[in-house]
Amino acid sequence: MPHTTPGNALGYSAADVERWVPEPPKSKSRTPFERDRARVVHSSALRRLGAKTQVLGPGSDDFVRTRLTHSLEVAQVGREMGRALGCDPDVVDTACLAHDLGHPPFGHNGERALAEIMAQHGGFEGNAQTLRLLTRLEPKLFAADGTPVGLNLTRASLDASVKYPWRRGEGPRRPDGTTTHKFGVYPDDVPVYTWLREGAPEHVKCMEAQVMDLADDISYSVHDVEDAIVGGKLDLAVLADPDERGRVVAAVRAWYGDAYDEAELDAAISRLEATGHLMRGFDGSRRALAALKDSTSQLIGRFSGSAQAATREEYGDGLLTRYSARLVVPSTTSAEILVLKGMAVAYVMAPRELEPLHHQQRQVLADLVEVFSDKAPDALEAPFAADWLEAPDDAARLRVVVDQVASLTDVSAYQLHDRWVSPR
Structure with a gap:
């Protein structure tokens, strides 16, 4: 069972606060996890996210989200969700702030370009690049032999930052025998990856990483739709047209797989419409902007609250840290998040690929x-x-x-x- 050590957060062991390279004792005014978060906040990699594409390019208008603003929003959602479930909020916050550090210019478009170039040389993946930044490229600390060790975060914070805990081609198998193209580590970063995953079950993300992952899904599903509405690329009134609803459903299945059938996804759209939080007729006024922001907040609360309630129902009260529990996300909630992603795909991302x-x-x-x-x-x-x-x-x-x-x-x-x- 997770326990506490002096100066550390409840629910975490001495192994959780170890660093790849031991450091001299520090003042106990801050926990090791608070130091981890500060190291990411002050990193050059985080600053650069302010000029990297989220969905629309950073220069497209003054309102659009960048990778930095997205990461800050993910951190806010994740920190609150993690605290409610008993995770150390600084571990979750660190993982959320770090989760997109490895993304190249031009968003997923740039990621695909580099993946093609590196296909025969270990591949390229944003999450694996994030681990490389945290443990090698971001200048903070060096080992005694002169080897750079990046920010030298604690084991718990590094593990929480790993979205895909497997090597290239070694992820969980689907029913058809294939595996995801996503992965979390390059071959030459395996030593530190092996260290940070000590004691972890194969292919399982720690609780804090699961919270980060859901916070990411919630944030970009809701905020990408918000950006599309403000940018004039989407009016949710189109969902009254069965053909347009079908377009969203088809986009979900084409981009995110067939875990849900057409009827389940259409039902998810109907549930979201019934909440009254799918704003229609946006006119750009201050009142409309306020109403849209309230709708965004309500949807975030709906999704995160659903997962928190389901997880507590499964595991009861107490500190749910590291590998003591798994985040429970109701199937209906996952479907609702997916259809919001589908709206962004259908009206922003897919058309953009033709430009x-x-x-x-x-x-x-x-x-x-x-x-x-x-x-x-x-x-x-x-x-x-x-x-x-x-x-x-x-x-x-x-x-x-x-x-x-x-x-x-x-x-x-x-x-x-x-x-x-x-x-x-």
């Missing part, structure tokens, strides 16, 4: 990888140039180049492309 800009973004990243590989180490920033010079082979050098490209913001990717690929 020339979508293909141009992928080409920008492919061009940068090519030119940086050709002109390394001179074209690389100093930390990555040093990594490149120390890399033992071509595959390792390519990984360093991709580390550099993934670290860029949308703006800096274009600027470097202008400088190195298309000089004026």
Whole structure:
């Protein structure tokens, strides 16, 4: 059973607060988990998220969410949910703030571009890149032999940041024998990954990671729809048209799989309509903005409250930390979250994939990888140039180049492309 150690939060053991590289004793004015959160808050990787795409590009208007604002919102939702379930709120907060650190420029579009480039060299995945940042790339601490160890977070906080606790191609098997393309660690980061997963059941996320994952799902499902409404890309009045409802349902099944049939997803839309929180007729006025924000808050409370109630019903009162419990999300709640995602897909994300800009973004990243590989180490920033010079082979050098490209913001990717690929 989880226990407490002096200066640590209730429900956590001495192993949970261990760090990959031991550090000198610190003042007891803060817990180790509070230090973890502070290290992420002060990281350069978190600052860069302010100029990285969430769904719409950061420069599209002043209202649109970026990866940074999304991460802050996820942290707020996750922290409250975690506290209600007995998790240490700083562990959950740290995981939520960190969960998108590894995403490259241009959102999932950029992630797919780098995944194609790295397909034969260990792959590329945003969550695996997050682990790499936290444990290697973000400058904070070095081991005695000079090896960088990133932010050197505690085991509990690192484990909470791992959304996909398996190596590439080793995830849980589906009924048809396939596995997800998502994964949480690259081959050369396996040592620290093995350390942080000590004692963890195979393929199981710790409770704090499950809370982070749900907070992420809740936040981007609700907020992407909010952004689409404010941006004039979606009026929820269209859901009165059976064909448009079918479009949303088809988008869910095409992008997120067939766990729910058409009738179940249509019923989820009907339940959400019955709440009165699917705002229609948005006119951009201050009153409309306030009403939309209230609808957003009500939906967040609906989803998180449902999971909290179901989890407490299953496990009762007490501290639900690490591997002492699993987060229970009712099937109806998952379906409602999915149909909100489907609305964003149908009216924003899928149409965007047909735009020339979508293909141009992928080409920008492919061009940068090519030119940086050709002109390394001179074209690389100093930390990555040093990594490149120390890399033992071509595959390792390519990984360093991709580390550099993934670290860029949308703006800096274009600027470097202008400088190195298309000089004026």
